[in-house]
Amino acid sequence: MEKDLITEQTINDVHSKECRVVYIKENDIVTPAARDRARQLGIEISTGKPPAEKNVHATEPVKEKMGKVAVGSDHGGFKMKGELVSFIKELGYDVIDVGTYSEESCDYPDVAYAVAYSVAKKEAWRGIMIDGAGIGSSIAANKIPGVRAACCYNEFTARNCREHNDANVLTLGSRGIGIEVAKSVVKIFLATWFGGGRHKKRVDKIIDIEKRFLS
Numbered sequence: 001m002e003k004d005l006i007t008e009q010t011i012n013d014v015h016s017k018e019c020r021v022v023y024i025k026e027n028d029i030v031t032p033a034a035r036d037r038a039r040q041l042g043i044e045i046s047t048g049k050p051p052a053e054k055n056v057h058a059t060e061p062v063k064e065k066m067g068k069v070a071v072g073s074d075h076g077g078f079k080m081k082g083e084l085v086s087f088i089k090e091l092g093y094d095v096i097d098v099g100t101y102s103e104e105s106c107d108y109p110d111v112a113y114a115v116a117y118s119v120a121k122k123e124a125w126r127g128i129m130i131d132g133a134g135i136g137s138s139i140a141a142n143k144i145p146g147v148r149a150a151c152c153y154n155e156f157t158a159r160n161c162r163e164h165n166d167a168n169v170l171t172l173g174s175r176g177i178g179i180e181v182a183k184s185v186v187k188i189f190l191a192t193w194f195g196g197g198r199h200k201k202r203v204d205k206i207i208d209i210e211k212r213f214l215s
Contacts (some may be wrong), residue, residue: 069124077130134173
């Protein structure tokens, strides 16, 4: 009988569908990380035939959820943008390149807006913006309702902004990190799932702050 590997991402996939029980086959292999994640999220792992009820999920081989990624930069991040666009495509994602398209001087808020707008309007699943330091673009992108932009500079901050903050836009500083670090940050940002649970309560409070000023 064919075996499925139940990983931490499997559990995250189940959680994203708001299921509370995941049914697996008796010979499926469940990784320790998957069991820990299930305990953390309050998801039961069970064997047997799943009932026709809501909030249960029968597993099947999990494929990484791919989406379009909007990528932009100012003149300072133009070279890095070109390398990251190729890298993101190699990872299997579609890319929407919103500019800039040369090293001619331009203003980062304009391009950061284009990236954030694409995400807010759901034209893109995630957004990535590169300028000199990454800070200004993060500030500009966060002015768009529905956008949670994070300026990241290592793997820890990339993972944390996704797991804890459900960030949907990543900003990078081309003058602060090299291309290999940037690639590792991008890869983790795109592959990491939101943790939910106690983190959802806190992200909801961020959203409530935004709503106060929109009302």
